Amino acid sequence: MTYKALLNILVFLILLVLICWKLFFYIDFKNHCYLKILPSFSGGNLTIKKAIGILKYASPNDYKNLCTYVRTIDPNYLGGGRYWTSLDPKTILVNPSWGPQLTAEIIVHETCHSMQYFQKRPFSEDECYGEGDRLIKNITVF
């Protein structure tokens, strides 16, 4: 293999790692937050990342809960969001096509269900809708 071919492979691998880093992982070393975002080819991964950023800067408590109780975000869901314990209990399903504001709200809602599961509390939609409502009011400036 020539030097030039090796260089091409190296550049290709670096680009591949950068694209994967940008689209499929959320890593925040400072706050020990490591999340995996499953592939979605509708461009939803970037909306999920924007929504996580909103939580990080505007609602640190929700961000902390997300980093503690969620490990994987699956953006391939057609409704609003879903939490299934039959899947990995640290996985939430989120539909990012609603835009960054509602995506942040759905993430908080589904994280709330994950917290209910790990804290061995009964599932309550009321509580999680309340959490989402609080977040929308907190992050939205009219």
Next chain:
Amino acid sequence: MKINPKKIVFSLGFTILIFILFILVLNIFSYFDPFSFCYIKINYNVDGNKDTIKKAIEIIKNEDKKEYKKLCQYVNLIVERPCYSGRLGTSGMLRLNEDFVGCYIKGSKIIYLKPEKEDDFYVTKKRVGAIKKYSQKSQEFWGSFRK
């Protein structure tokens, strides 16, 4: 090594052409002003009108350089979508706020504008006011965040 001037002119011309094409393509999906280093993505809606958003940004650029600089620094995405104000009780129904032309989302550089299909001076003027107002809110958020 012999330098071929024709080759240099061709390469330069090709690079400029690619750059112009890049700007044109970017301007289809967003607002890009390379001379002011200003890039704002626009997520438009089928019920809305992206042109009035672009016109509003152009008006801000021509009328008030300070506001334009603030806009470019504190807004990186304009979403043409209804802005929600919360959820209704236990049903979880989303509540829309129809009283405002948009909103700013804290923790981001994102502003929402209510979709409006009409392409007239009144809509554009309303959007100029909204974009200025919400870029100010973004500046206030990030200003207080850094303190």
